[in-house]
Amino acid sequence: MSAVVIGVDFGTLSGRAVVVSAADGTELGTAVHEYAHGVVERALPSGGPLGPDWALQVPQDWRDVLAIAVPKALADAEVIASQVIGIGCDFTACTVLPTTAEGVPLCEAGFADRPHAYPKLWKHHAAQGQADRINALAATWREPWLARYGGKISSEWQYAKALQLLEEDPELFTLADRWIEAADWIIWELCGQETRNLCTAGYKGIYQDGSYPAPEFLEALAPGFSALLPKLEHPLSAMGGVAGPLTPFAAAMTGLPEGIPVAIGNVDAHVTSVAAAAVDPGQLLMVMGTSTCHVVNGDHLAEVPGMCGVVRDGVVPGLWGYEAGQSGVGDIFAWFVDNGVPGSYAEEALERGISVHDVLTERAARIPVGAHGLVALDWHSGNRSVLVDHDLSGVLIGTTLATRPEEIYLALLEATAFGTRTIIDAFEAGGVAITELVVAGGLLKNAFLMQLYADVTRRPLSVMETQNGSALGSAIHAAVAAGAHPDVNAAARAMGKVHRNAYLPDESRADAYDQLYAIYTELHDHFGRGGSSALHTLRKIRNAAR
């Protein structure tokens, strides 16, 4: 009986458990469990309405993944529980929640009718006003950490969300003993002990050079806000360590052996770079799903405007881990399919047994570069990098009475590729070379899209050979925690899965895309860098009208 490890990846809409060989990472079984409540955007489960740009989740949905998907994956793998030697988890981030001192989410502690008692999902964008104030004050005070985050922290992160909690529901802020990343909370559920991983503390918690922002800074933002610090305070654990043994309660819930090591929590994107063995400088990992997270390691500290963050040892020990991101990618394509495509396309898809995405992609692939006459901005969910502004929104120019749905779809695919190129350009301008793209995530199954990214960025593109990249990364961490490999790098070499240079740029298409990218850049700078405040004004009008 060979030893196996389990990785569990907590995504935006579902959780996925994978069972892999501890020796070589061979995938033996997998299972997905969709969250019963998905993303809570309009109303609480108890019925109370939410404002615009809110996005919450329900912790019980996460426990259900442990209770349902883990045993299913074991059954799918046809292994028995006693073969499992370790478990690791990764989570979306910054997904953050207030809990009691014992780790009970406040929404389960008698406050189910209070929006702020729930976990705020990464894409909760209702704290932009708070983020703006944090950034303004940090700039005024010349806070040294600001440059580590590209000059702007995001409304998605711990501080903006916590400040919104304090200002909109101060009672709950006071009642929350802990303000904790879901990535750490789920580990707490498994091993019964609070731990805090260095990755989320660095990328989402403004932990730099050994400390969080000073209490004086927090008090200057809002009186009482320094009370956040004790809610965060905890020793930080290095990536690849052991959080503790699986509790009897968690063993009963998951069907796994009591006492097996539980790895320190991880972030989905960052842990994927391990699974993709994309940890050398210049290798830009892109986890492409509803959104895209970019992770790249560098051997020196550079300040890159608009990056999400740079954290020493944040991805692998010994290197500076850089993160960037695009807030909307696959969810823009999905929005278009749901809202902008005539019924005849759905009928064709049904008849042919393919998806509407497939129909549109097939037609888009026949369009010569630029023949649609369109350029879009991929800001339907705001812009994480390089503008760090979630009050932006989507733009499409060039439509005519002859414009067809597949042309708009293509323009949206291209817009996300241009968004990636904008990030690459910023990295390179900042002195961080990008030589290769390594793609993981659900979108890598679209070969046309992959070739498009290679063409637009003029970079060779490697792809993960599994669609379970994050979960595999968590399993690799579990294997290290279980002692099956000496360290994360060695485990990644033994267990990682990647197909190098799966797509190479086509020079003539790359040349043609340069022209469209120039227009994208013009629009990007006009609407995103202050040439026009139209998108911000529209957002204000919209919020006032609702």
Place this chain on the structure above:
Amino acid sequence: MSAVVIGVDFGTLSGRAVVVSAADGTELGTAVHEYAHGVVERALPSGGPLGPDWALQVPQDWRDVLAIAVPKALADAEVIASQVIGIGCDFTACTVLPTTAEGVPLCEAGFADRPHAYPKLWKHHAAQGQADRINALAATWREPWLARYGGKISSEWQYAKALQLLEEDPELFTLADRWIEAADWIIWELCGQETRNLCTAGYKGIYQDGSYPAPEFLEALAPGFSALLPKLEHPLSAMGGVAGPLTPFAAAMTGLPEGIPVAIGNVDAHVTSVAAAAVDPGQLLMVMGTSTCHVVNGDHLAEVPGMCGVVRDGVVPGLWGYEAGQSGVGDIFAWFVDNGVPGSYAEEALERGISVHDVLTERAARIPVGAHGLVALDWHSGNRSVLVDHDLSGVLIGTTLATRPEEIYLALLEATAFGTRTIIDAFEAGGVAITELVVAGGLLKNAFLMQLYADVTRRPLSVMETQNGSALGSAIHAAVAAGAHPDVNAAARAMGKVHRNAYLPDESRADAYDQLYAIYTELHDHFGRGGSSALHTLRKIRNAAR
């Protein structure tokens, strides 16, 4: 047996005949005949392909309206042919064709395989390059007529289209004895004599102060182009006159009495102002269909940048008739319904026995002003006024993952209203007051849209009480030609149909729309007045890629 007159309106996709009482304009019967070939945009009937932005028509389709719709309308009216005392016609303009000296269209004279032998429909936009050169030279030469057309003549008009003919098919240019508006050609078919109306000569043929542009000017554009002048030369007839008696051939085709007077040809928009009794200064007639034509009379000559034209006596004798236009209105809404709305909307429409437009309008009506967070530019078919640029294209900003189809539809409705307000603002800045909107055309049936226009423009809005406004205007001209009324003004008073102040502006909605209009104007000026050349660049890339 009371006397009746017949008006025939030749639109973009169909022709419509209406039978009305010669005394009071009461509508007795109507019939529509759709053109078999519709708009010829991709390939000739003989199969030959067309370039981008071409739009042709087939003359036999127009004759079919006379042969089929006229008898049908008579039958519908339950009147007998001998009651008919006159007939008048109006046409889209500038729709222009090359013919032999006898009026035979070149596409029927052995050149059916040559694109330039066909009538070029008003929305043929492939002569923009020619229009640009005409405008540049006219500006350089300080041609006095240029200011009468808002500083720019349109690619839709006689000269740009004729120059394209000369340059792309010089043999056909030479073979064309006549270059004639369809509005005059159809009258030639009815009475067997060439006539030329003052309205199209003034608005589309640069006939000002008694003459066409000078031969030297035309030769400077292209050697040989002055040969156009003899193809145009003909005495011009005042509006409201008689062209001649109905020929035996036309009587046989239509079933009407031989010898009844045929009125001088008219333009659809201009003749509608007669039917709407909207001929006093300040009354802006808007004929809203696939596109919108604006006609307003002023008591003095003003130079309004971006207007289509101002012609002395062009609409009614004694006043200066101003014309403006929006190239795309109803056809933008139709494009969206055909290309951008999910199947569920069509299913709901089918179940409820209403149109998809109705479903979208119903939902749009529930959205508070600005709550969609969107602004669009209505340039999907270019911009006729005030930019006079058909290489522009549509823009939409503000989309998010929560944006719904009815919100985009509303943004498109609003964009066309903002386009109208832009035109009104230009008129007023130029010294031509606009005090009332009078709406005719197919779109007036959408009450929500009408209220929107009243709100956006802060003007009272009157509507025609018939959906056959142009045809009624032609019938009024027929009645004058037949001697039933002393002149057009008297006939308009007796026979016109309008419901005054049907919609009044809502002040609070008007205030809210001011904010969105400010953003529209910013986008309009940025993309349309040279701040950004992105739309022009995209058009060039598109045309090169195809």
